[in-house]
Amino acid sequence: MHMEIGEILDNIYPLSDLSKEKLISHISEVVLPKRHLLIKNDRIEHKLYFVKKGIVRAYTTKDDTEITFWFGKEGDTVVSMNSYINQQFGYENIELLEDCTLYALSSSRLQELFTQDIEVANWGRKFAELELIKTESQFINRQLRSAKERYEELLSTKPDLINRVQVGHIASYLGITPVSLSRIRAQLK
Template sequence: MNIDIILDQIFLLPEHSKSVLKNLISEVEFPKDSIIIKAGKVERTIYFIKKGIVRAFVPQENQDLTFWFGKEGDVVLPMKSYVDNHQNYENIQLLEDCVLYQLKIDDLRQLFETDINIANWGRKLAEKELVKTEELFISRQFRTASQRYEELLTKQPEIIQRVQLGYIASYLGITQVSLSRIRSEI
C-alpha cells in the first residue's frame, strides 16, 4: 500500500506538511518471524505496513496471548513509547515477509513542535488507535468467541486466510479445538 494512502487515512495533511513528513519516512523489509517491536523496551520507531501481516502479542508462561493483527495500510504503533516514552508491554511479530515504512518517533515529535498540521496528524493517529483499542476491549468483554470469530470473518477475512489457526485461537481467547468447533458450526 502506498504511503500517501496510509497517511491520508489518518488525517489529510496540506501537501507541504505531507512532504516534510514523508522525507522522514523510509522503506524497510524484514523476513517472516522477525520481532520488530520488543516488550520491555522503549521503542523509537513507528511502522506503517506496505505489504504483509503482523501480530501483537504478550508473552505468557505457557502460551503467547495474541491481541491484535495488522495488515496492509495499518499502523504498528508502540503506544506507550509514542505517548509517554515508556517501555512497551507487547511484541510485534511479522507473520509474513513484510515491507514496512518506518518513522522515528523522535523525528515526529520534533515536527509536532514546528508544524501544527503534523501535530494534528499525530493527535488523530493516537485517537484512531485509542478507538481501535476500545473496540477490541468491548469485543473481548461483551461478545462470545463465536461472535468474535464471525466479526473477524466479516471485518478482516484476509486474517482467516493468512494467519495460522493457533494465533487466531489465541486472539479469540480459546483453544484450537474450540476454534475448530466454531468453524464447523459456521
C-alpha cells in the first residue's frame, strides 16, 4: 500500500488545484532504510514528512529504556512539533520500522507559502489543529484507558500495524511487558 501526496494533503484539508500544485512543487520524495533515525530529540528538525509507504514510530528514552508513544503509517504526517513551531529541539526520536518512502517539505518554505497563499495558510492551520488533536488523544488514552482498551483501539484503528510492528514496540506503546501483551492477545482470541 502507498499514498500519493495529493491524497495526503487533501486528507488534512482540501486545496484548490493551484494551491495544491504550489505546495507540491516544494515537496520531494525520499527513500530511507529500515532503522533510519529520521528525527532525533537532540536536534532541531527543519523538515516535516508525510509517509507514502512504510511504518515509523516515535519514542523517547528514560533510564536507557525506549518508550514508544506513537506509530505512523501510510498517509500520516511525521513532524517534531517543538522544532516546527518553536525552532527548538524536539522531545521525540522517530525511527523507521520498515524501508520507507516519504515526502519531505521544508518547514521554512512552508512558512513562506503561508504568507503567499491563504489556502495554504488555512491548510497549515488545519494541519496544526489535527496534530494537536492527535497529541491530546494520545495523552487522554494513556491516562484513562487500560492497556487492553488501548490495544483494542489499535486493532480497530490501525489493524495492519499488528503484523508489521515488533511485539516489543507494541508492548512499549501500551506501557506493558511483551508477556502482558501476550495475555491480552490470548484473552481477545
